[in-house]
Amino acid sequence: MPRINCFLLLAVTMYFVTSPGHAQESQRPFSQCLAVAQALPGASYANLTPVELQLTPERTAAASGEVEIMFAGHSTYVITTPAGITIATDFNGWAGRVAAPDIVTMNKAHSSHFTLSPDERIGHVLRGWNFDGTAADHDEVVEDVYVRNVTTDIRNFGAMEPDGNSIFIFEVADLCIGHLGHLHHPLEDRHFAQIGRLDIVMVPVDGGLTLSHRAMTEIARRLQSSILLPMHRRGAPLSNFIEMMGDRFLVDYVNGDSFTVSARSLPRQPTILVLKGI
Known part of the structure; x- marks a missing residue:
């Protein structure tokens, strides 16, 4: 051997x-x-x-297709898979052009990141925390997408609440897409091991409500994703975060709130993609 x-x-x-x-x-x-x-x-x-x-022939075709990613506001992105499955991250009851996504993920840090009364038409509501304080554990396969999560802690009245936030990972069309949620602490080696490879990562860039720009850039550099999508833009200017990421990352300001991507079309050099509305 x-x-x-x-x-x-x-x-x-x-x-x-x-x-x-x-x-x-x-x-x-x-x-x-x-x-x-x-x-x-x-x-x-x-x-x-x-x-x-x-994969059936239909799913094989879907897996080789393109994924659309749309910025819907704050920390909500809407991902549309080749099979037409729609996913809204940090869903608070509103998801841009999608009235009722097929899948929604939520985090409990603030009401702008979740809703206790999601539309009944939503087939899969994945909360990043459990009401009983245990760690949320999601492994959902819906058509051509596999959704899983990695829990982290959140600040709660000055103390750290275990497993109150989830990093959600969406595996679709040979792409690994991650949403860091309302991340409140640096990631440990075990978190990176549980996350795995991320081709595309959605990163909060408020500079303090979640993590400082310095702490967030360290995480983003270690993930080595091909595309970095800023979100949760409040507080410090986005330019501060971009400058701290350094020359290794290109910056592309998109004149639109969405783009399409496939495993084959990922940029060769890591790129910070700033969609309209960020």
Whole structure:
């Protein structure tokens, strides 16, 4: 067996043997964005098709298509998959041109990030927290998209409330799209491991209501996403954040509130994409 495959087999074995709740984890949909073997130098990533996402000819065509991403205000982006599934992030009851998205995600930091009375037509309401204080745990497959979350803590009256925020990851059309939510603390190695690869990341850039620009730029640089989408623009000027990201990131001011992207059309150089309305 080639040396690289030995590393991969060892990594996969270590993951399922040592991970807490590995029996439950093995039943979850396969995540193409998670690097199981990332802790081992020289190991390559597996790219397998999960049973839950076995592609019919129709889904194969959808998976190779383009994803539309529209800025709908504050920290809400609307993602439309090739199969036509609509997803609204940090949904507060309003999502731009989409009256009732198929999927909505929410975080509890402020009322502008959630609603307790979502439209009954919304098929999947994914809250980034649980009312009983336990960690939210989402693994939803809807047509051509797989949605999962990684919980983080939030500030609550000066103290940190465990698992009050979720980073949501949307896996669709060979793209890994992440929304950091109302992030209140730097991410640890375990968070990055749970997030995996992000081709596109939506980042709060208020400079203090969530994290300082310096702390947020450190997270954004480590994620190494091809496209960075600012959101939650309040407080410090966006230009401060852009300058701190440095010359390694191009900046593209789009004369519109939406764009389409595919795995093949991702920019070669990391780009901060500023949509109209940000």
